[in-house]
Amino acid sequence: MLPKLTFVLGGAASGKSAFAENLIVQTGAPRVYIATAEVYDSEMEAKVQRHKTMRGPNWRSIEAPRDLGPAFTSVSKDEIALLDCATMWLTNHMMGEADIEAQTSDLLHQLATCEGRVVVVSNEVGMGIVPDNAMARRFRDLQGRLNQRLADQSELAVFVVAGQPLVLKGTLP
Template identity: 60%
Template sequence: MLQKLSLILGGASSGKSAFAESLVVATKAPRVYLATSQAFDDEMRAKIAAHLDQRGPDWRTIESPLDTAHALSQVAESEVVLLDCATMWLSNHLLAESDIAAEQERLLTALSNCNGRIVVVTNEVGLDVVPDNKLARQFRDAQGKLNQAIAAQADLAVLVVAGLPMLLKGELP
């Protein structure tokens, strides 16, 4: 059985979202897709539309690029949430010049207090070269700290590489 909080990490296009979706679908519970991306251009709008079509009608979608903590408070005990993804959520807050430490604490508290089970998708960014600019380095460091904090709280942590899940913590359902 899927535990309270699962963290699925991987690089870009690693298969992490597909793996996370498969965990949620396997529960047979009502599904909530908590979307954190924002459509600023046609390419992103097309990508979002393709993801909606791929998931199908069996998902309730909540778009929450910034106030994800509030969205998580609206989840029923019977539901399973796929938060896709923590990386976009963090990027949104960096670009909005939010207090990252305060927003991270709000998110961690919301994950802990959420009534339903949650699967969080995030990018593992610590395997790349050191970025050449301040904002990129700030993002990489903040993402690493966020991933570590969620992983510490998670019952299950899985790294997906080339579509293959590698168990880091807990037991796969």
């Protein structure tokens, strides 16, 4: 059985979303997909459509690029929600010049009080080169801190590389 909070981390195109989806599907529980992406161009539209096709029709979908409160409130104790992904959520708040610390604290509270179980997907962005501009460095630092806090709060944390899971914390079901 999946714990109350599972954190799945990986690089771009690492297979983290597919891994997280599969974890949820294996439970047999009703599933909710909470999407944080905002579509601004045809490339992102294609990516969103590809993810929808891969998931299939058996997901209740909620689009919540910034305000996750109503999405988490709607998840029942029998459901498992997939938040995909914390990286896009953070980006949306950065671009909106929000108070990131306040938003992060609110997210962690919402995860703790959600009635259902939640799997959070996020990108590991700190393993590459140091970005060449201040905004990218700030994003890398904020994402790193958000990932640390999500991993701390989770009961299961998994790093996905080349589609393969490496358990950082807890035990896979």
